[in-house]
Amino acid sequence: xxxxxxxxxxxxxxxxxxxxxxxxxxxGMLAAELGFDxxxxxxxxxxxxxxARTTRSSxxxxxxxxxxxxxxxxx
Numbered sequence: 367x368x369x370x371x372x373x374x375x376x377x378x379x380x381x382x383x384x385x386x387x388x389x390x391x392x393x394g395m396l397a398a399e400l401g402f403d404x405x406x407x408x409x410x411x412x413x414x415x416x417x418a419r420t421t422r423s424s425x426x427x428x429x430x431x432x433x434x435x436x437x438x439x440x441x
Contacts, residue, residue: 398432 381389394405 395432398434403434
């Protein structure tokens with residue numbers, strides 16, 4: 367069985383954009399250590415509300431995933 371962590375960043379715009387990325391990466395690294403198979407960041411942190419267009423954004427600028435894990439944007 368595989369386990370995936372879905373990360374919804376900055377739902378109420380309480381932190382800066384750089385903090386959003388740093389926290390998502392930190393959570394992804396922790397998830398990998400705990401045995402999760404993938405991290406799915408939901409790209410909504412630049413919008414005040416969820417939008418189908420923002421979920422199609424690529425996370426290609428993220429650092430490489432830990433060995434045995436993967437990053438994947440939620441679509």
